[in-house]
Amino acid sequence: MLKQPDRISIFNYCFALGVSEVFFLSSFYLSILDVSLFALALPFSALFLMFSLYLFLQTHKTVKTLPNQEERRREIHAFYHQSFGIFAIIFFTLLLVALAFIPMLENGGHFYLLYCLPMALLCMIPSIVSYKGMKLFKLEADGKLTKI
Known part of the structure; x- marks a missing residue:
């Protein structure tokens, strides 16, 4: 698969993020079944989450070096908007899971x-970068819009 350097899409990092979430949810399933193998799925989840973070930062670096940024403003804004939503949801989910497992520390919590705490902090990085990118590539309001 050849890499397209000017392609700006969330699909650049979503596959690795999806694999990470599959490992994370399978670890929940294994912990519900009271199988001690659930601890082996968590490092793989962290590995794929860090890889998706790397791919996000590579795409961000590509956006910064694009020669025709003004022409692709809508696409760039959509990328940052979607990325902010995805990583903010993952951040809050990991934070809530970490807080939920505090009472169960002796049972593998x-x-x-x-x-969850370090991975939640890692998910703050793309959230902050995406928020700054959304502000930088803000879309102008079109005066032709009508209120319904």
Whole structure:
């Protein structure tokens, strides 16, 4: 698969993010079944989450070096808007999971606490970068819009 350097899309990092979430949800399923293998799925989830963060930052670097940014303003804004939503949801989900497992530290909750807090902090990086990108590539309001 050849890499298209000027392609700006959330699909550049979404596959790795989806694989990360599959490992994360499978670890929940294994912990509900009371199988101790749930702790083995968490490092794979973290690995794929960090890889998706790397791919997001690569796409962000590509956006910064595009020669025709004004022509693709809508596409760039959509990329940052969607990325902000995705990573903000993952940030809050990981934070709530970490808080939910605090009472269950003796039953394997410390694995989720040690996984979710650093990964939530890592998800703040693309959220902040996306928020700044949304502000930078803000869309102008069209005066031809009508209120319904």
